[in-house]
Amino acid sequence: MSKIIIGPFNRVEGDLEVQLEIEAQKVTSARVNSTLFRGFESMLQGRPLGDALVYAPRICGICSVSQSVAAAQALSQIYGISPPENGQRAINLMLANENAADLLTHFYLFFMPDFARGIYKDRTWFSDSQKRFKAMQGVSSARAIEARSHWLKMMGTLAGHWPHTLAIQPGGCSRSLNDAEVMQMLLYAQKLRHFLENSLLHDKLENFLALENEADLQSWQQQHADSDLGLFIAIATDLSLHELGKSDALLMSYGSFPESNGQRLIPSGVYRNGEFHLLNPSHIQEDISHANYQGDIHSSPWHQAQMPLLDNPDAYSWCKAPRLKGEVAETGSLARQVMAKQPLILDLIQRYGSCVYSRILARTLELVKLTVQVESWLQQGFSETGHFFTEPGDIVHQRGVGLIEAARGSLGHWLEVKNNRIYSYQIIAPTTWNFSPRDQQNTPGALEKALENTPLYDGETDPVNVQHIVRSFDPCMVCTVH
Amino acid sequence: MNILWFQSGGCSGCTLSFLGLEEMDLIEWSRSMQLNWLWHPSLTEHSGSETQAMLDAVLKDEIKLDIFCLEGSVIMGPKGSGRFHMLAGTETPAKELIERLSEKADYVLAVGTCAAFGGITASPPNTVEATGLQYDQNFAGSLLPTNFKSRAGLPVINISGCPVHPGWVAETIGLIRFQKLKTEHLDPYNRPRFYADKLVHHGCSRNEYYEYKASAVKPSDLGCMMEHMGCVGTVAHADCNERPWNGNGSCTKGGYPCVDCTSPDFGHLNHSYQETPKIGNIPVGLPSDMPKAWFIALSTLAKSATPKRLKINAISERIEISPEIKRKKL
Numbered sequence: 001m002s003k004i005i006i007g008p009f010n011r012v013e014g015d016l017e018v019q020l021e022i023e024a025q026k027v028t029s030a031r032v033n034s035t036l037f038r039g040f041e042s043m044l045q046g047r048p049l050g051d052a053l054v055y056a057p058r059i060c061g062i063c064s065v066s067q068s069v070a071a072a073q074a075l076s077q078i079y080g081i082s083p084p085e086n087g088q089r090a091i092n093l094m095l096a097n098e099n100a101a102d103l104l105t106h107f108y109l110f111f112m113p114d115f116a117r118g119i120y121k122d123r124t125w126f127s128d129s130q131k132r133f134k135a136m137q138g139v140s141s142a143r144a145i146e147a148r149s150h151w152l153k154m155m156g157t158l159a160g161h162w163p164h165t166l167a168i169q170p171g172g173c174s175r176s177l178n179d180a181e182v183m184q185m186l187l188y189a190q191k192l193r194h195f196l197e198n199s200l201l202h203d204k205l206e207n208f209l210a211l212e213n214e215a216d217l218q219s220w221q222q223q224h225a226d227s228d229l230g231l232f233i234a235i236a237t238d239l240s241l242h243e244l245g246k247s248d249a250l251l252m253s254y255g256s257f258p259e260s261n262g263q264r265l266i267p268s269g270v271y272r273n274g275e276f277h278l279l280n281p282s283h284i285q286e287d288i289s290h291a292n293y294q295g296d297i298h299s300s301p302w303h304q305a306q307m308p309l310l311d312n313p314d315a316y317s318w319c320k321a322p323r324l325k326g327e328v329a330e331t332g333s334l335a336r337q338v339m340a341k342q343p344l345i346l347d348l349i350q351r352y353g354s355c356v357y358s359r360i361l362a363r364t365l366e367l368v369k370l371t372v373q374v375e376s377w378l379q380q381g382f383s384e385t386g387h388f389f390t391e392p393g394d395i396v397h398q399r400g401v402g403l404i405e406a407a408r409g410s411l412g413h414w415l416e417v418k419n420n421r422i423y424s425y426q427i428i429a430p431t432t433w434n435f436s437p438r439d440q441q442n443t444p445g446a447l448e449k450a451l452e453n454t455p456l457y458d459g460e461t462d463p464v465n466v467q468h469i470v471r472s473f474d475p476c477m478v479c480t481v482h
Numbered sequence: 483m484n485i486l487w488f489q490s491g492g493c494s495g496c497t498l499s500f501l502g503l504e505e506m507d508l509i510e511w512s513r514s515m516q517l518n519w520l521w522h523p524s525l526t527e528h529s530g531s532e533t534q535a536m537l538d539a540v541l542k543d544e545i546k547l548d549i550f551c552l553e554g555s556v557i558m559g560p561k562g563s564g565r566f567h568m569l570a571g572t573e574t575p576a577k578e579l580i581e582r583l584s585e586k587a588d589y590v591l592a593v594g595t596c597a598a599f600g601g602i603t604a605s606p607p608n609t610v611e612a613t614g615l616q617y618d619q620n621f622a623g624s625l626l627p628t629n630f631k632s633r634a635g636l637p638v639i640n641i642s643g644c645p646v647h648p649g650w651v652a653e654t655i656g657l658i659r660f661q662k663l664k665t666e667h668l669d670p671y672n673r674p675r676f677y678a679d680k681l682v683h684h685g686c687s688r689n690e691y692y693e694y695k696a697s698a699v700k701p702s703d704l705g706c707m708m709e710h711m712g713c714v715g716t717v718a719h720a721d722c723n724e725r726p727w728n729g730n731g732s733c734t735k736g737g738y739p740c741v742d743c744t745s746p747d748f749g750h751l752n753h754s755y756q757e758t759p760k761i762g763n764i765p766v767g768l769p770s771d772m773p774k775a776w777f778i779a780l781s782t783l784a785k786s787a788t789p790k791r792l793k794i795n796a797i798s799e800r801i802e803i804s805p806e807i808k809r810k811k812l
Contacts, residue, residue: 005571006529006530006531006571007529007530007569007570007571007572008529008530008533008534008569008570008571009529009530009570010521010522010523010526010527010528010529010533011523011524011525011526011529013494013523013524014489014494015489015567015569015570016570017570017571033570035567035568035569035570036490036491036557036566036567036576037557037566037567037610038491038557038566038603038610038612039607039608039609039610042607042609043602043605043606043607048753048754048757050754050755050756050757051754051755051756053756054741054755054756055602055605058493058495058602058644059493060493060494060495061492061493061494061495061496061497061498061499061645062494062495062498064493064495105501105524109524109525110524113527114527116527117527134527135525135526135527136509136512136519136522136525136526136527137509138509141509142507142509142510143507145501145507145508145509146507148501148502149501149502149503149504149507152502152728152729153504153728153729153730154728154729155728155729155731156726156727156728156729156730156731157729157730157731158736159728159731159736160727160731160732160733160734160735160736160737160738161645161727161728161731161732161733161736162499162502162727162728163493163495163498163499163645164495164644164645164743165736165738166733166736166738166739166741166756167736167737167738169701171701172701172702173702173737174701174702174736174737174738175702175735175736175737176702176737176799176800178800188729307609308560308566308609310560310565387702387799388702388799389700389701389702389799391700461530461531462529462530462531462532467529478492478493478494
């Protein structure tokens, strides 16, 4: 048996180290370490309530709007208010804009460049992959960066700028929008559609969304093999990515995008072994048996430890281990699209389970879906007489919870108030779930489990399969440890 | 030119903001600036041992480092050990690597307020002992001493902002590339003057409301946010309302106050960011370069002359009263 430590990782949003035990060219055990601690939760203690909206987005510069939405939702419960219809739509647009930008960035800049590495030089698809995705050179990657900055212009209109807006408030949105501005934003949305149709798919977004199962997808691939996604599917088949990075964790979504009819576009729930269950947020607990914190080993977010402790011999990460009634959960696009019962993704999860292939397909599909959804919301526009903002009155509850979906999955803020000040603030980010360390029972987190049995190539020091698996979760380490 | 962008105690927001450069995609821009990225957090290929070998080669002077960018605060804790941020895959505290890379670089750029001054990461209680690279809030001398000069003879260039504007980074690097950036182009906090000699107030779309002291009282109102909402655009150093963000945005256009995110004090405010502190009815803060008595006199006069249109619109979500159309007599 040998041991290797891999780090630093690039293209993972922050600091990540992976320790592997290897036997007979296979990973037998993995430990995942987030190597940075900043202490946002203690910064917020004692501050005025509204300051949560200044601090929360700065937890993470890539999930910034998501952090704002979670903070605003927690505050809205404390004031007992909810945004008016126009305000909620504006917030939904901001969140969808950020989620889609993140999904686009992940595919083109973070994930695909690994298939243009020298180790694949003998594969039939290598020159094509290099041309499109090679780091700092890829033609498709460069176009994706351009498409991303055009798409984010919608944030200039909606949110003042991105990242780190203060436009998202417990009472709605600080910026009212008129129809002319909506027309402007529609052009930004259509610009992203053009990129996706001309580069990612070589097809209409609607045609792609109509695919119902793996067989449909494979025949679609035959007809669109020269698209960026067509190439990914070919690579995935050649490298058997449906067998790589399998996680057996339950899939979890908090739900996202509330609509005026009281429904949410993405439902909340849990998927375990082919069955759907309701999510009970009071079952969420965090375990710090292997994390660098002092306090109770196992406790609810209302009583969580946040003070660092560096001399626990069992600890190896700044990431805590969140568990849902003791179980490991995986979160992200795959969980959301399964919960939304999207036919293609349901078929993939039933065939292959959660693996590199299904995670990437779910992300791509969600990117396409969000683009169409944003267009549709903009075409519906805003009510000309409705409001964007409701003024908060007195504090009516001492506790508020913001449970939302960031691009990378379920994000929760638990906020308690005393004497008009923040008394405690606890954040559990998507990658805290996915990249959690072991818990008291020594059960590995979702990525740790997914890395077990990974086959390695001869003579690798930084195994490429490990890189694919790590990035298939689209980790955001700065969120994770905050 | 070889360039290396390293992240420590921050949120990645400056990397992601810079990636949104609108004039040119970052790959094409890098090519046209003849930049060779030794490491970019979102764009370069290598990880792990390859990265460690590259860093070793830079530290041994085998690879020249023209520009070193730090994003995020330097994490000194606990007790000066730097163990709250270790470089992944090594036993090295990030602060040691940051110090050694700074000594190798022709130019050292602190990208964003965290790297420049400590920023939000250094916010009280500052458990992690976060600080800026050459400044700790507004005091010179932190990880790097007051008299530190990079190999090209400049102090750490503080491109502060939370987040940084992509144009501020691109133009600073452009000026370096064409050898046009000199010490005199930096303000007293070593921020590039091309954006730090402007005030957020310049070009603010709410200026007419400011002139007549027609004030917003809640988010979504159209009026000036100085009197009640905590806006400090009249004293904040940046060109945010002259140089648009993400197409056509800015904080004040977005309906929320300027919180002075380019300042060494950002993250250390002792009152709410979204409320203006007052004594009696009078805001404590004042515009730059203005005697208090004059400001109060002018404000009182302006308030007594506020047109009804501005008074009403200032506390509305949409324009309720349109400007009158002046018709010429024929």
